[in-house]
Amino acid sequence: MVEPSNAPFGRLEMAAVQDVLNSGRLWRGNGPGWGSEQDSIATIAAERLEDAIAQRLGIPYVHVVNSGTSANEAAIASLGLEPGSEVICPAVSPVFVPLAILAAGCIPVFADVDPETLIIDPCGIEAVVSDNTKALIVIHLWGMPAPIKSIIDVAMNCGLYVVEDCAQAFGTVIENQPVGTFGDACSYSFQQSKHITSGEGGFFAxxxxxxxxxxxLYSNAGIPSFRFGVSSTGAAATSDTRGHLGFGHNHRISELQAAVAHAQLSRLDSFIRRRAELVTLVDAELQDKGNDSLRTPRPVPGHLPSYWRYPVLVPPGKGTFTGISYLEPVFQQMNDQRRTPFGISLPPHVRYDRGTCPAAEGGVMQIRAVPIHHSLTDNELRKMLRGQFEDL
Incomplete structure (x- = not known):
């Protein structure tokens, strides 16, 4: 029996998992001598995955972790910001992004978006910059490229670091350059719904x-398990310590996760092609519907999306998408208490009130997002479309 090319998992992933189980080593470890003799094994799944990602993206420093959220935290921690620093992010975002800002001891500040894409609007960034703003997170939402070059111009003018969240955009390119390679740091996700998956997982680069x-250090409990020729220049570990040089979480990826993600990476291009076929099918089905009130994203010269979901514009008020982070209960509670969950006071100019980002609040009411997963059959997608747009 021939294995379907769009099957989410197959022989490659099974063989990768079996190799890890046969090795007897399911954790990544922290380098030679840290935990056991097995830690001296040089070629492990996590390292193979990092090397493959670095080669694909053309980024020299990659660190794989246990989730996309952990990758977000690593990217923010990499900037070395002081607690209480303000970090701008789009009003429409997976809530994991502003939560990662909070975890770094910083304060999320929300910028408005283009209402037709829900991607951060370069024109809205300067409006929320303060003397305490240090960084900006850009989300390549849906797998569509954000206008990153214009955004970086704004960031440079304001003296801000730029982090690219590419969780939904593995394979997306701008003028032949992968997203994630434009800013100061980036994060990607291997969560189940993403372009490739190990259930959970992700990476910083x-x-x-x-x-x-x-x-x-942030992701590995302060232990300097560096690769790519990077050496430790911090405090030295003594003979009666285990080498925790600073604060950090245990966000290590497991060898099982890394092995599956590495196998999936080799199939990424075929997954991207299948997603493109499904987008073409959505366009055809909506055209056949003959409803002029439905619009799909306009192509942008030089931008090549790799869709995670496909946003469809519907009449105002008919949208079903939710994703305005500052309206979530956690931020409403912060707004009332005027402090973060870690006790950092919110400055008067930081508010999470309804109406803070009007384009975002209006935009979500005119978008319905179609899941575009490479494992879907044509008929499954057609059935989904009928259910999602039958009332329009």
């Missing part, structure tokens, strides 16, 4: 060795 070192 950067062109800068110092930021890479900070991200590794």
């Amino acid at each position: 950067s062109h800068n060795a110092e930021r890479y070192a900070r991200a590794v």
Whole structure:
């Protein structure tokens, strides 16, 4: 029996998992001598995955972790921001992004978006910059590229770091350059719904060795398990310690996760092609519907999306998408208490009131997002479309 090319898992993933089980080593470890003799094994799944990602993206420093959220945290931690620093992010985002800002001891500040794409609007960034703003997170939402070059111009004018959240955009390129390679750091996700998956997982990447070192320490309980020629320059471990040089979480990826993600990475291009076929099918089905009130994203010259979901514009008020982070209960509670969950006071200019980002609040009411997963058959997608747009 021939294995379907769009099957989410197959022989490659099974063989990768079996190799890890046969090795007897399910955790990544922290380098030679840290936990057992097996830690001296040089070629492990996590390292193979990092090397493959670095080669694909052309980014020299990559660190794989246990979730996309952990990758977000690593990217923010890599910047070395002081607690209480303000970090801008789009009003429409997976809530994991502003929660990662909070986890770094920083304050999320929400910028408005283009109401037709829900992607951060470069014109809205400067409006929320303060003297305490240090960084900006850009989300390549849906797998569509954000206008990253214009955004970086704004960030440079304001003296801000730029982090690219590419969780939904593995394979998306701008003028033949992968997203994630434009800013100071980036994060990707291997969560179940993403382009490739190990159930959970993700990675941080950067062109800068110092930021890479900070991200590794943050993600690995302060242990300097550096690769790519980076060496520790911090406090030295003594004979009666285990080498925790600073604060950090245990966000290590497991060898099972890394092995599955590495196998999936080799199939990414075929998954992207299948997603493109499904987008073409959605366009055809909506055209056959003959409803002029439905619109799909307009192509942008030089932008090549790799869709995670496909946003369809519907008449105002008919949208079903939710995703305005500052309206979530956690931020409403912060707004009332005027502090973060970690006790950092919110400055008077930081508000999470309804109406803070009007384009975002209006935009979500005119978008319905179609799941575009490579494992879907044509008939499954057609059935989904009938259910999602039958009332229009």
